[in-house]
Amino acid sequence: MGALDGVRVIELAGIGPGPFCGMMLADMGADVVRIDRAASVRGGDPDRPPAFVNGRGRRSIGVDLKSDAGRELVLRLVEGADVVFEGFRPGVVERLGIGPDDCLARNPALVYGRMTGWGQDGPYATSAGHDINYIALAGVLAHMGRHDTGPVPPLNLVGDMGGGGMYLAYGIVCALLSAQRTGVGQVVDAAMVDGAASLMAFFYGMLHTGFSTPNRGENMLDTGAHFYDVYECSDGEYISLGSIEPQFYAEMVEKLGLDLEDFTDQHDRSRWPELKEKVAAVVATRTRDEWDAVLEGTDVCYAPVLAVSEAVEHPHNVARGTFVDIGGIVQPGPAPRLSATPGEVHRPPPHEGQHTDELLAEAGLGDDEVAALRESGAVA
Secondary structure, eight states: TTTTTTTTEEEESSSSSSHHHHOOOOOOOOOEEEEEEEGOOOOOOTTOOSSGGGGEEEEEEEOTTTTTTHHHHHHHHHTTTTEEEEOOOOOOOOHHHSSSHHHHHHHHTTTTEEEEEEOOOTTTTTOOOOOHHHHHHHTGGGGSTTSSSOOOOOOOIIIIIIIIIHHHHHHHHHHHHHHHHSOOOEEEEEEEHHHHHHTTHHHHHHHHTSSSSTTTTTTTTTTOOEEEEEEOTTOOOEEEEOOOOOHHHEEEEEEOOOGGGGGGGGGGGHHHHHHHHHHHHHHHSSOOOOOOOOOHHHHHHSEEOOOHHHHHOOOHHHHHHEEEHHHHHHHOOOOOOOOOSSSOOOSOOTTTTHHHHHHHHHOOOOOOHHHHHHHHHHBO
């Protein structure tokens, strides 16, 4: 029994942060039904699920949202749901007749989640964009990178997944708790620009106090400090050092075999570039495996920099069960971990429309109704 067991979620299929949100909810036990476009249904062997990790844990039904019958079917499904979420541009679902007002009219306790980059309003609201644009406008991207480079985009973790899908999942669960108390649903406006900005809260405080400067690559946590960075080893691999606290810093100096007197004033920023060169020169004398032997298990605040293929095999991750094998694809397991109602991957990603018959039967449609929907092309 997952923490969200008994919660029915309708997901209007999208890309990026929406599916990530659906994965998080499904991992915690929610029954997530993904509504795919009827035109995208191509069939597929259920024993060979698609390699779309963020799509795990769902069932899928293929529906033509532009048809009257398809629209009515979605609203019928909404009547028995707790949550609906979508990731279209503002106004699209309203034009389709399945927007918040339409759905809440059928189910007043419904939580309606909306995932966009810019939000439902504002000058950019109807413009196209991607993760890189949202974190740029949020004041995030300018602070990522080294002092001698331009900003460095960090995969699409900060905007799409962290500031987007994770904040949408959080907002949905908050709204669900409210609906359980009040019987009244609401709309969750999750914008990636808002979420990315929220993730920067700690750094706004650091800038306000003067602990950090607005200049990229010269601060403690943005590669400016010699004790908080990645360093290349003799074999071309990398290690990470994060020795912030004085006792950890002292151990770093000792374990690396550095001159303690030369490294006494840890927070003298004027010496950081010089000290970084000295640390880099020492690290470059050994392979990553050799540094593992010296630094793993110490209080240096150390870890080897691993690629995905290496991370899944590392003893710590293996011991924790951090990764799982679902349908022959090794992938991250559910997180975070709950002691009484742990998350679980309940099923592999579905093919588009794979569960159409099953879900129509659950919705109480008779054979004649199903036949009419199929004949009209409203479902696939």
